Amino acid sequence: MAEILDGKATAAAIKAELKERVEALKAKGITPGLGTVLVGDDPASHSYVGGKHKDCAEVGIASIRVDLPENTTQEELEAEIEKLNNDPACTGYIVQLPLPKHIDTNRILELVDPDKDADGLHPTNLGRLVLNAGGEIDSPLPCTPNGVIELIERHGLDLNGKTVAVFGRGVTVGRPLGLLLTRKNVNATPTLVHTGTKDVAGALREADVIVAAVGQPHIVKADMVKDGAILLDVGVSRIEDPETGKKKLTGDISPAAAEKASWVSPNPGGVGPMTRAMLLVNVVETAERHAA
């Protein structure tokens, strides 16, 4: 039986640490604030954003919530971005993705002030990450990749020298995770595995660690996993439970694959809560840089 990489408990421990750091900032007269911009009424996005504000309340971070209708124009959205860039109460913020199809997402992400980029997804911060070979540059890191690494390390596991198959090359997880893993203070050897990979099963089977960020239910099968591998389940899909008929969250990793692992992150309760915790870390660290 694999041991559990408990994201919920680890995120709770990180939030307890952050709460103390927020109290220290407040003693200096600084209250960190997290903003969220949400366009449209996708229920999953609303649920994620709600979770982020609940986390803020837990650690004492102020919340600034901007909810806009589906038919918001590019210009209107850009005006909201400008407001948050200029709002002194907003330490950092995120624009919840995906945005509606009529919005130019890359243009919006570029308009976010890089010093308020709580997601770590602004081109400037992704560029700093490329330059950050030793892990010494102080800039916000992408939340999900950073959460994956924290979740592994906070369970006493060492990535130094390990081979890591990153399954999925998306901009929010797979590609930045490759960069984080090669920093000298992590020192892992990643392989990015994607739809253009000739032998996906073979590439995954060789890895000490598999991070599955595809978004296809149970795409990682038992025959793709080395015995004793460490498995991180990032992908989430909502599929119907054949027994109850209700929609439920399902990860990328099949139960049979999980059985072969030494450690596995559950889904839900694994990387999701860690992503949210790393968002708070980015906001608190930005506020601390301002206080210094």
Ligand SMILES: Nc1nc(=O)c2c([nH]1)NC[C@@H]1CN(c3ccc(C(=O)N[C@@H](CCC(=O)O)C(=O)O)cc3)C=[N+]21
């Ligand atoms: N600008 C932006 N930044 C993001 O970080 C971002 C985004 N857009 N768009 C969507 C994805 C998805 N994402 C999740 C975060 C937490 C959970 C999470 O906490 N999940 C709980 C379950 C929550 C539930 O039941 O729905 C868990 O895994 O235990 C899930 C998904 C952040 N994203």
